[in-house]
Amino acid sequence: MSTDFLGFGLGLRTKHFSTILSEKPAVDWFEIISENYMVDGGKPRYFLDQIRRDYPIVMHGVSMSIGSTDPLNMDYLKGLKKLSEEVQPQWMSDHLCFTTVGGINSHDLLPLPYTQETLDHLTQRIHQVQEILGREMVFENVSSYLTYEHDQMQEWEFLASLATQCGCKFLLDINNIYVSSRNHGFDPMDYLHAIKPEWVQQIHLAGHSDMGTHIVDTHDHPVPDPVWALYEEYAKISGPKSTMIERDDNIPSMQELVEELQLARDIGDRVWSQEKRAAHA
Numbered sequence: 001m002s003t004d005f006l007g008f009g010l011g012l013r014t015k016h017f018s019t020i021l022s023e024k025p026a027v028d029w030f031e032i033i034s035e036n037y038m039v040d041g042g043k044p045r046y047f048l049d050q051i052r053r054d055y056p057i058v059m060h061g062v063s064m065s066i067g068s069t070d071p072l073n074m075d076y077l078k079g080l081k082k083l084s085e086e087v088q089p090q091w092m093s094d095h096l097c098f099t100t101v102g103g104i105n106s107h108d109l110l111p112l113p114y115t116q117e118t119l120d121h122l123t124q125r126i127h128q129v130q131e132i133l134g135r136e137m138v139f140e141n142v143s144s145y146l147t148y149e150h151d152q153m154q155e156w157e158f159l160a161s162l163a164t165q166c167g168c169k170f171l172l173d174i175n176n177i178y179v180s181s182r183n184h185g186f187d188p189m190d191y192l193h194a195i196k197p198e199w200v201q202q203i204h205l206a207g208h209s210d211m212g213t214h215i216v217d218t219h220d221h222p223v224p225d226p227v228w229a230l231y232e233e234y235a236k237i238s239g240p241k242s243t244m245i246e247r248d249d250n251i252p253s254m255q256e257l258v259e260e261l262q263l264a265r266d267i268g269d270r271v272w273s274q275e276k277r278a279a280h281a
Contacts, residue, residue: 009242009245010245025258027261028056029242029244031058048087057089058089059083059092062109066097067098068098093137094140096141097142114154114157115150139168139170157194170195172234177191206219218249220249221250243268
């Protein structure tokens, strides 16, 4: 797995395929949704093969269901491995959640109970998946709208325990932390201070829909000010981390996304250049 700082990226979306090839926008790398490319041939694969000549690629999945008690889907893992061998991504990620129950796919990223039993289960499954794929995986924290009565720890304590027990790396989604903090009433800085920088491979930024009584992680708005503020606070803790913006609906032009991505660059330049100056003072 590459541990280098890739800079600032965007999610690769079909709307932007032609623009990327013709204009070569100022984006350092692109993240693909793995499942969209797990086919032979077709328009998405054609454009991906062209785009990855000019940009590093990261693979991000939504269907591994690493936390499920169902057996691992070996056909899915076989297809994922084949894609990774063809694309040669910088790294691969999925979500700390479950999506299948009794063989039925919920098509949602369902939160896990935060217990030692879950930690042991995840550790075994992660090691098994990594052995099958022949590479390390990175796992993302999900947004949540409920908690379990038999939780034994807070989410950030769970992630810290998983990193210690399993040795896995995280894709830290700052928007998901903010969404869950509002939904469950915790201080997001408690979460951020618990996640050591060496555990974090990548950062996600995104927008959400504020329903008043709760927030829904919709990825259909620009990154809002509270999420930018959290990102800046974590940047002070983490040092340079590969960062990208997710947009899955109401997708604007590439130019608008590049302008929004510049806000992340500006934060990184401001925070990380200050750190560099302080280190040499």
